[in-house]
Amino acid sequence: MTEPRTVTLATLDHGDVTIPEPSWCAGHACHLPENRADLAHTGEDVVLKWRGQPIAYACLDQAPFSERSREVRVSASLVGETLDARGVYELAADLDAYADRLRTLADQLLLLRTEGDQ
Numbered sequence: 001m002t003e004p005r006t007v008t009l010a011t012l013d014h015g016d017v018t019i020p021e022p023s024w025c026a027g028h029a030c031h032l033p034e035n036r037a038d039l040a041h042t043g044e045d046v047v048l049k050w051r052g053q054p055i056a057y058a059c060l061d062q063a064p065f066s067e068r069s070r071e072v073r074v075s076a077s078l079v080g081e082t083l084d085a086r087g088v089y090e091l092a093a094d095l096d097a098y099a100d101r102l103r104t105l106a107d108q109l110l111l112l113r114t115e116g117d118q
Helices: 085-115
Strands: 006-011 016-018 047-052 052-063 075-077 082-083
Touching: 075 085, 082 085
Parallel strands: none
Antiparallel strands: 006 016, 047 052, 052 075, 075 082
């Protein structure tokens, strides 16, 4: 049986804190000391790129000592908050609908340009 992974992180208010590290956590290489409540596990980013430039990020996220939510959630930079599974599905549905609206705008633009109505 494999031993559970742990990580020890420095905090400003509780010194070094050792916590279980989930298998999906991308690590803590850039960790800077902060309060224990602010410690978080973060997964690999799922990046939305447009013309090669990143415009939005999403990843698994968990703050095991948070006062707000200790559950694993998805952090979505597009909305600036963490979401449960239902919220992620709702965001995806809204993005699908928005993509359809963008395609309608592109069709409208092509029509305007071919008809010469600028």
